[in-house]
Amino acid sequence: MRAVQITEFGGPEVLRVSEVDAPQVGRGQVLITVDRAGINYADTHQVENSYLSKTELPLIPGGEVVGRTADGRRVVALLGSGGYAEQAVAHAPYAFDVPDGVSDGDALALVLQGTTAWHLLKTSTHLQEGESVLVHAGAGGVGSLAVQLAKLWGAGRVIATASSEDKRQQVVKLGADVAVDGSPEGLKDRIVEANGGRPVDVVLEMVGGRTFDESFDALARFGRLVTFGAASRESAAAIAPSRLMKGSKTIAGFWLADCFKTPALLGDPLRELFDLTVAGRLRPLVGGEYPLSEVATAHEDLRARRTVGKLVLDPTR
Structure with a gap:
């Protein structure tokens, strides 16, 4: 073959x-x-x-x-x-x-990237209604689904980053309230400005390096940042415990492979994502x-x- x-x-x-x-x-x-x-x-x-x-x-x-x-x-x-x-x-x-009404492309988008977005918001950061959410790479596979799910689940303001104006416009069409340039220089200030001058409650971060550092600095009190990748192939600066204590901030990690020993951790979210797609409420x-x-x-x-x-x-x- x-x-x-x-x-x-x-x-x-x-x-x-x-x-x-x-x-x-x-x-x-x-x-x-x-x-x-x-x-x-x-x-x-x-x-x-x-x-x-x-x-x-x-x-x-x-x-x-x-x-x-x-x-x-x-x-x-x-x-x-x-x-x-x-x-x-x-x-x-x-x-x-795969149910009728879900295309091959939809199914592939949902089985890994969709279940990842589901767990990032529900399992890792415990998104609460009304909270602000920052989604990095909002036009990407995980990001484009996370933007939509955050809105469906009651996020107060969804901010996305993207690397070009075309991508930023596309993310807004998917439901983000605002999209900003994701380059690291001055990123914290752009995030806070996009959130009406306030730090953000939840960050989904998969770039690493300076992007991680700037995103952490943009977290609100009791804010949660989950890291699930390192697309920049750069390491972030070490976070001293005192920086977590001040502001009562949380850093979590997520890797979908850790769900593999319990198939229900994949199958249950996937069925929910399929249902949302068939109903037209989620668009992979x-x-x-x-x-x-x-x-x-x-x-x-x-x-x-x-x-x-x-x-x-x-x-x-």
Whole structure:
């Protein structure tokens, strides 16, 4: 079968389509004929071996697929790897039936990035009605869903960052009250200004480095910041305990993989997200579809922040 298999770690240049053996199905697993595979920013880290969990070679990247099982079920599945291929194997508890009214792109946007946004707001920061929320990379896969969910769940003011004026306009159309330039220089002041001169209650942060530092400084009393990525590939400054105590601030971390031992932590939020999508109350943003043969271009575009929403691969091309 055709698949993207890497034999060395590196950037997009190591991503090449190869002919490989079809995956073997073990006990408790299902074989999926892949209609579309999802692309995540975490994949760029996995390919260069800078992800939270280390990877062994050779590797077929890709953590999510949508397609058909041998008995005809249309499912979206979470995988450890192996998604960038014509066929993939998933453990049965992590292959979720996709309802009518949810497209392949929608399903891929919701299964990982949607459940991440759900947990960031409900589990990690415990968003309360009327609170202000700052969503970094509001035009991205997680961000575009988090903006909409925050509004649905009663946030008082939703502020998003984005890297271009076009993206900022798009985020406002999704429901953000205001969108600002996400570059680190002067970011704290722009955040506070966007919130009517007040610090913010909740921050969803996935850039790292100076962006993390500026965002922390923009937190209100009893504010909560959750970090779920490091797109800048930079480390933030150390936070002394006294800085947490003053203002009673909280920093949390979130990694969706920590939900994998309890399938209900994925399945229950996903069903809620599917229902919202079918009802027209949630609109996953599918930003682009690439042939499998252009996977390197997809990674280049993602890393350069030229994309919006969810990116998908078509393994048939």
